[in-house]
Amino acid sequence: MELTIERGSLLKSLGHVQSVVERRNTIPILSNVLIEAADGSVSFTATDLDLAIVDTVDADVKQSGATTVPAHTLHDIVRKLPDGAQVAISLDADGAKVKLSAGRSKFTLACLPRDDFPVMSEGDMPFRFDLGAADLKRLIDKTRFAISTEETRYYLNGIYLHAAETDGVQMLRAVATDGHRLARVELPLPEGAAGIPGVIVPRKTVSELRKLIDENDEVITIALSDTKIRFSFRNAIVTSKLIDGTFPDYDRVIPSGNDKSLEVDTKLFADAVDRVSTISTDKSRAVKMELDTDRLTLSATSPENGTATEEISASYGSGELTIGFNSRYMLDIADEIEGDVARFQFADAAAPTLVLDSADEGALYVLMPMRV
């Protein structure tokens, strides 16, 4: 194997795959990235056995071949090379070492044979549909903040992707919850996605996907079975196992009869919450909302720090109400609201509150109040 590649495109490609590799591995081959060179392009593959990413990039391949080298070491080297450098990579004749050179820098890396590198079996993937990168980005961005990290409820450690019906229209829905907040985003069901099983895409897969989507206007092909999902980008393929569990019946926790409606300027609200929460204690981060006719008063009290209050104008006319929320959770939601106006729908100080985006009808958030 012998090839030359421009430093920038090599770094980008390695950047896409190297974060799949765990920093500590008990199986040495899993620390390595698989390099496969053939026909004017080179592919880099990394896996943790639950998730595999293959990224392909153009290169000047003099001799095709394949090997594996430590992923983080290779990434660090390339990162430190000067911008615009041409990087030459070659495998020596006995297949034991990889030589890397750029300008006056020369490196020799220990390698492991490609045959040892685990290949993720994909099995049969009976469903296949296309999704625009912007749509996938929206599904991920507006739900991922609510993914739980609680290990005992592993089935909450991802985004639940499934088909559902809203007002008689078939939708593709993404849902995530940690029990305290829930985010639900939907878009019209793409062709080919009818009848897909509900699947839970793990948190790590979600974050790797998100990196690949950035500023991409391409179409992504999604294929899936009950146990695996594959996202095919123009130059990259992400294959992941799915979380084997049952996502809770979330529909029942989305309130439908909340009759106290509040509308606030999203930015004004988020900034005020952020300021007031400076005072609230690290542990609870509680911020109190006091509502009166067309007025919202945000406040926080901490026995150690003091107090904070801020009043903002709002559209509200459903009688006095005092309710508390975790400020972090409110800010997470406000961050994802695109519209100028955020709409809250309350029932009472103890019941789940609905938050809606004036600019995105397909997005919906549920927030549990806190005692204040």
Add this chain to the structure above:
Amino acid sequence: MTPTSEKQTVILCRDCLHRQKPPGSNLTEERRCIRCGSPRLLRHPELDDLMIAHLDCDAFYASVEKRDEPTLRDKPLIIGGIGRRGVVSTACYIARINGVHSAMPMYQARKICPDAVVMAPNMDKYSLAARHIWDLMKKVTPLVEPLSLDEAFLDLNGTVRLHHRTPAETMADLIRQVETEVGVTASVGLSYNKFLAKVASDLDKPRGYSVIGRAEARTFLAAQPVSLLWGVGKAMQQRLKRDGYTEIGQLQSVAPDTLMRRYGAIGQRIAQFVQGEDSRQVHADVKAKSVSAETTFSDDIHDLRLLNSTLWRLCEKVSRRLKAKDQSGATVVLKLRTIDFRIRTRTRRLPSPTQLADVLYRHGSALLSDEADGTAFRLLGIGVSGIGAGIDADPPDLADPDAVTRARVEHAVDQLRDKFGVGSIGKGRHMPPKLGT
């Protein structure tokens, strides 16, 4: 306990609280109260200067049962586990004459005291009586530190102005009230610190009242065995014995830093105690750090279904106690003892604090199923730590829509039980499965 020349001995009648006057007359030799004729006289030169009391009920569970069933009064009564592996939790003083003591295996107790009436404990009843005593103590001083259901420390500093009585009088009055209002007897130890107050209350049980003053504390302790020291259990006794110490007097001449070097933190405490010193304060509101329940099986169990049915019963017990005190627990703790007496504890932090038996069971049984690998267990326990307020328990969970329904069912069951008794209704998982099916 010998009168000193500088201080006049104070003599107090425990029954009518009469102080024997006039001072200076030769009443020290008087055997009975000059007012009511009671022989129960307290005499001590420091009687008016001692502020720390320890109140300890006499054979509490047995006393409550005897109070409610007068025909038992003159019979030996043993309260404890009635199963094959049951142990004695309380023996009345008649049973104690035969050598029965608490923590003794029940079969042995029955053997040495065949006439004894054996009863299973009725904790609800004892809690009620204890609550009553607690209320009486709280009227005396806010500084009451409970040690268990039936014993507590009281700090009586400052109560003289409040009650216009000396602490000794206040305590005499208190145990009189416990006898008349609650119907059980208690013993009191009065001294100048917690360690000695507790030692004193044990000196002339039952219905005792002992006083240890500063003047005689060291001399008194010198002749006592080291086991009297707080924190010195069997293992420590063995260690001390190996080093040649069996009586406290032998330790009194050892330098504190030698004891600390040799025995560590406990050595430091021992050094204080042997001199009759104890710097610990009486703390009111000592909050429980955990709430738990456990049981020892009459036969070792390895079957997960059987273990689970017991686990459920224990979860209900823990939950009942949390609900009664309006508390919640943040972490579930499972405890197992294998047949070779090894203890296994497994903990799991809950997504949110709980007081529900159902939640305890869900997490407890998950921990249990990881351990039930065919190993036979002789003990199973479940508890919670991270005790918090009841209002924080079981907030609605967006990821568990059924939780609200399960909580409602449990509260409905609780209400039925309040009305018709604990046995009136229960879950099917309470029923032990038939083996071999």
